[in-house]
Amino acid sequence: MSHKRRSGTSARPQPCAPVLAALGDATRLSLVAKLSGGQPYSISQLTRGSKLTRQAITKHLRVLENVGIVHSIRRGRENRFHFDPQPIEGMKEYLEFVSKQWDQTLSRLKSFVEE
Numbered sequence: 001m002s003h004k005r006r007s008g009t010s011a012r013p014q015p016c017a018p019v020l021a022a023l024g025d026a027t028r029l030s031l032v033a034k035l036s037g038g039q040p041y042s043i044s045q046l047t048r049g050s051k052l053t054r055q056a057i058t059k060h061l062r063v064l065e066n067v068g069i070v071h072s073i074r075r076g077r078e079n080r081f082h083f084d085p086q087p088i089e090g091m092k093e094y095l096e097f098v099s100k101q102w103d104q105t106l107s108r109l110k111s112f113v114e115e
Contacts (some may be wrong), residue, residue, distance in 0.1 A: 002051035005033075010095065011103070016073060016090065016091045016094045016095075018067045019067050019068075019069065019087045019088065019090070019091045020065075020091065021067075022063050022066070022067045022069060023088075025058050025060070025063075027056075027057075028060050030066055031046060031060055031061065031064065031070075032064065032069060032070075032083065033083060034046065035070060035081060036083045036085070037080075037083075038082075038083070040073065040077045040080035040082040041080065041081055041082075042075075042079065042080055042081075042082060043057055043058055043061070043079065043081070043110055044078070046061070047114070058087060061081055065081075068084055068086065068087045068089055069083065069087050069088065070082070070083060070084065071084055081110065
């Protein structure tokens, strides 16, 4: 389903859906929070202090990697994962667009009710 602005240009919700789905898990959110500090982490570093196995953390990182929130770089024998804010920035822009639409709709409704 396509969402259109009144001016005829379309808002792009499709790229946001996979990002929202990936962030819809508490473990993945905590991984993003840890990685958003700017420092790359290995799987063993991300597993430390967690009740999850390395395999579980790897599975969550792959989900984040598939939507572009996380990227891995091979360093020696291990992968280092780092955060890429671009997909979240795109989602933020879309949510701001939707918020403005709601504000305009509520303003029109208020004007209608007050007449």
